Amino acid sequence: MWKQLSFISIGILAIGSLSFSPIEEKKESKNTFQDKSLNKAAIHFKTYCSGCHGEKMEAFADRKWKYGNSRENIFKSIKNGYEEGGMPSFKTAFKDGEIYALADYILKGIAGMDKYSGSDKPKSNIFQTEKLKIRLDTIYAGGNIPWSISFLPNGDILSTDRGGTLTRISKNKTNTKISGTPEVLAKGQGGLMEVLVHPDFEKNQTIYLSYSKPKQENGKTLVTTAVMKAKLVGNNLSEQKDIFIAEPYLTTQHHYGGKLAFGKDGYLYISVGERGREKENPQNLKRNSLGKIHRIKDDGSIVESNPFTRQTETPGSIYSYGHRNPQGLAFHPKTGALWSNEHGPRGGDELNIVQPGKNYGWPVISYGINYNGTPITNITHKEGMEQPQHYWIPSIATSGLTFVNSPIYKGWEDNALIGSLRFEYLNRCELKNNKVVHEEILFKNIGRLRDVRQGPDGYIYIAVENPGRIFKLVPVN
Numbered sequence: 001m002w003k004q005l006s007f008i009s010i011g012i013l014a015i016g017s018l019s020f021s022p023i024e025e026k027k028e029s030k031n032t033f034q035d036k037s038l039n040k041a042a043i044h045f046k047t048y049c050s051g052c053h054g055e056k057m058e059a060f061a062d063r064k065w066k067y068g069n070s071r072e073n074i075f076k077s078i079k080n081g082y083e084e085g086g087m088p089s090f091k092t093a094f095k096d097g098e099i100y101a102l103a104d105y106i107l108k109g110i111a112g113m114d115k116y117s118g119s120d121k122p123k124s125n126i127f128q129t130e131k132l133k134i135r136l137d138t139i140y141a142g143g144n145i146p147w148s149i150s151f152l153p154n155g156d157i158l159s160t161d162r163g164g165t166l167t168r169i170s171k172n173k174t175n176t177k178i179s180g181t182p183e184v185l186a187k188g189q190g191g192l193m194e195v196l197v198h199p200d201f202e203k204n205q206t207i208y209l210s211y212s213k214p215k216q217e218n219g220k221t222l223v224t225t226a227v228m229k230a231k232l233v234g235n236n237l238s239e240q241k242d243i244f245i246a247e248p249y250l251t252t253q254h255h256y257g258g259k260l261a262f263g264k265d266g267y268l269y270i271s272v273g274e275r276g277r278e279k280e281n282p283q284n285l286k287r288n289s290l291g292k293i294h295r296i297k298d299d300g301s302i303v304e305s306n307p308f309t310r311q312t313e314t315p316g317s318i319y320s321y322g323h324r325n326p327q328g329l330a331f332h333p334k335t336g337a338l339w340s341n342e343h344g345p346r347g348g349d350e351l352n353i354v355q356p357g358k359n360y361g362w363p364v365i366s367y368g369i370n371y372n373g374t375p376i377t378n379i380t381h382k383e384g385m386e387q388p389q390h391y392w393i394p395s396i397a398t399s400g401l402t403f404v405n406s407p408i409y410k411g412w413e414d415n416a417l418i419g420s421l422r423f424e425y426l427n428r429c430e431l432k433n434n435k436v437v438h439e440e441i442l443f444k445n446i447g448r449l450r451d452v453r454q455g456p457d458g459y460i461y462i463a464v465e466n467p468g469r470i471f472k473l474v475p476v477n
Contacts, residue, residue, distance in 0.1 A: 005280065030184040041105035044098065046345070048371060066187075074103040083252065083276070093372040098426035126476065129428075130440050130449065132413035139461065140169045145466035148194040151455050153202050158232075159463065159470060160209070162191035168235060169470070174392025180230065180237030185214040185223045188253025196260040196268075200296065205231045206298070208268065210258040213242070213454040222249035225256045225272045229300065234391040243300025244270055244317065246289035252276045256342075259329035263295075264336055267303055267355075269319065270294040271326035271340060278376075279322060282322050285314045291362065293326065293340065293354055295319040297358050307357030322385065328418060337434075339389075341398035341418055344368035346377060349395045350388035351416070353434060361385035367393060390429070390436040400451040406458035408475060419449030426452060426462060446471075 008322050049279040067077050078099050084150030090099065125136045140146075143161040150158045157169040158178070166178040182189050190212030198206040206229060213226035227244040230237040255273030262268055274281040274291030282291025285308065294317040295303050302309060309316040328341035338354040350369025352360055365382050369375055381387065392398070400419040404412040416429040416436075423443050430438040443449075447464030454460050460473040 009288045025117040038101065038105050038108065040098070041101040044094070044102055045105055045109075048373070049102075049239055069107075071100070071103050071107060074106055075099050078102060081402055088211065088371045090372045092374065122183065122443065122445060129442055132409060132475050133477075134442070135474045135476045136443065136446075137474055138469060139173060139472050140167070140175060142175065143167070145191075145465040146450060146463040146468040146470060147192065148196075148451050149453050149461055149463050149470060150195045150197045151453070152197055153456070155455075155457065157455075157461070157470065158195045158207065160192045160195045160420050161468060162186060162193065164192045166192065166195060166209070166237075176235050178232070178235050178237060180240060182209065182211050182213070182226075182228050182240065182242075184211045185221065185253070186210070186212075187384050190223060190253050190256055193258035194260045196262065199262050199266075201232075205233060207232050207237075208243075208260055210256075210260055210270065212253075212256055212258075217249070220251055222251060223253060224249045224275075225258055225270075227260070227268075227270055227300075229298075241300075244294065244295065244296060245314070246272045247287065248290070250275050250277065252291075255325040257323075257326050259326055259340070261329040261338070262298075262330060263331055263338065263364065266298065268298055269329060269338060270296070270317075271323070271329050271342075273325035274323065274362070278324065282324065282362045283359070283364065285311070285318065285321060286317070287313050289315050289317070291321060291323050292318050293320045293323060293338075294327075295356075319356055320358050320360060322358075322362050322364070324362045327399045330401045330416075332414075333403050333405035334414060339401060339403075339416070341401050343397060344391070344395050346371050346373070347393040347395055349392040349398045350387065351390040351398075351418070351429075351436065352388050355386075359385050360388075361445065367391045370397065389434050394422075394424055396427065398427075399449060400453075400463075402452050402460070404452050404454065404460070406454060406460075408458045409460070409473075410475075417452045419452050419462065421450070424448055424464075 067073055079091045081087045127134050144337055145162040147160045147162045155171050159167045159169060164184045166181050168176045168178055181192060192211050194210040196208045198204055209228045211226055212223050212224045214221055225246040225316050226242050228240055229243045230240040252275045255275050257271035257273035259271040271293050272290055281288055295306055306316055306319060308314040308318050324342050326340045326342040331338055340354050341351050344461060345368040348366050363376050365379050365385050366376050367380055397420060398418050399421045402417050404415045416431060417428045420427055424447055426442040426449055428440040428442055429436045449462055449464050451463040461470060463470050
């Protein structure tokens with residue numbers, strides 16, 4: 001029912017955006033008319049666009065305009081879309097006049113973005129939360145999009161930047177670039193993604209990197225999610241080997257997944273998005289790795305007890321399926337359960353407990369709708385498909401996931417911490433019986449929050465983008 005009502009309201013909004021009477025037009029000046037058009041465009045931007053591009057257009061900052069940034073270029077991008085880059089078409093959602101108004105709003109917003117966002121940023125690095133006063137200490141400032149952080153036994157931090165660099169950050173905050181990283185396709189949502197230190201690093205010096213792996217075929221650039229295993233000796237990678245390559249390669253450049261986590265069973269868990277092909281991939285188990293969570297041994301070999309190892313033509317690494325784009329992957333410190341969060345479309349971001357062989361429903365069931373306002377599905381439940389432990393409407397663009405397992409944060413014990421790209425905050429979730437019973441927004445407007453981790457020192461660290469920074473959360477009296 002809520003979907004039907006939302007479609008009606010969207011339709012009314014679209015009609016209302018052009019419903020100026022002749023009398024009003026005669027009385028109003030040209031500037032007044034333009035202001036009203038921009039106001040309508042602002043509503044459209046928030047409703048349709050902010051999930052990917054940020055409420056204040058911060059995702060446009062420091063990015064290259066692949067298809068041009070003129071009024072006509074933006075009009076064409078909105079109207080026709082660019083499927084391979086993850087941009088849907090909105091020609092059925094808006095009339096041309098509304099699209100031009102939206103293009104004008106975007107151009108105006110970008111021109112004033114620095115001033116607007118600067119006044120909106122926190123004025124202090126100390127934040128009073130519901131239960132704690134937290135100081136954010138800057139551990140690293142550099143790069144563009146720090147996608148992931150992981151910790152070496154000596155306390156050094158490894159951080160990936162989506163552009164392709166891996167940085168080692170020492171305790172004294174000096175940073176060094178690591179050589180030997182893989183070639184990545186740093187376009188769309190792709191690039192160098194997760195870094196994960198092997199639990200027995202002191203013995204084997206092994207780390208893992210997930211990335212968008214390109215190849216050329218028939219004059220086209222195809223790309224997929226891959227995981228490289230390598231030894232870190234000093235500041236150099238050696239013995240690099242891809243131990244996981246998702247099939248099939250596609251031309252699309254979004255929904256890679258790419259999150260990594262080691263379980264207490266010693267196995268490596270990998271999330272892979274459906275690459276924007278929801279009708280083809282997440283429900284397909286035949287020679288298809290996309291829209292799945294996988295489990296492999298630390299050398300890349302298949303775990304014999306995986307749920308689909310006895311099915312012919314099904315990749316033996318598959319652990320669960322029916323996923324859209326999982327961007328958080330973490331084990332609960334007490335129950336040992338694997339949790340994930342994943343991006344929904346417009347609405348329907350999910351928090352799930354991942355179980356072997358289970359189907360998480362995408363796109364057959366969903367609490368979201370398409371970005372252009374059209375329905376994806378008419379159902380939210382179906383027998384044989386799992387329900388999320390929690391979902392968000394509107395989408396917060398979940399990114400990163402960890403559980404607090406430290407005495408440093410009194411009152412936060414066993415809470416889930418989840419980043420929000422869209423609204424630029426850290427989301428603290430109190431859990432009871434595996435359900436979210438309370439949420440708190442932390443550090444609002446700190447930046448698009450890409451990753452959150454608890455270090456071996458017991459402190460929580462967060463990574464935000466544009467500019468790239470890593471903060472340490474320090475409780476203060």
